Amino acid sequence: MADLLALGLLGLLLLGAATLAAALVCATVAAGRALRRRPVPEPLPAAELPAPRLFVWLACHTPRCGHLETAHYPAGPGYVMCDQCGTHRRAPSS
Ligand SMILES: [Zn+2]
Numbered sequence: 455m456a457d458l459l460a461l462g463l464l465g466l467l468l469l470g471a472a473t474l475a476a477a478l479v480c481a482t483v484a485a486g487r488a489l490r491r492r493p494v495p496e497p498l499p500a501a502e503l504p505a506p507r508l509f510v511w512l513a514c515h516t517p518r519c520g521h522l523e524t525a526h527y528p529a530g531p532g533y534v535m536c537d538q539c540g541t542h543r544r545a546p547s548s
Contacts, residue, residue: 510534516541 509525518539526543529535534545 509537510546512536512543512546514539514541 507527509527511523512526513521514524514536515521516539519536525537526534527537529542532545533542535542
């Protein structure tokens, strides 16, 4: 009688293990299908670059820059600013 009870318990354990294995397989397959169906994300639009700032090459004539020609960017109407030392000066007439 005890052998029959042990055999029944073993059968129940094996049935439970088989059910768990089948559930794992089903969950894996379902997850794989769900991941495969996931939509591909749209590529991000390219970042717009700011418009290039126009500059002129001018001799700065300051102690820091010496007489080297450095880039001077517009700094208000009629003025340009040295890119190296920050000195403002009148824009050359074109
Ligand atoms: Zn300068």
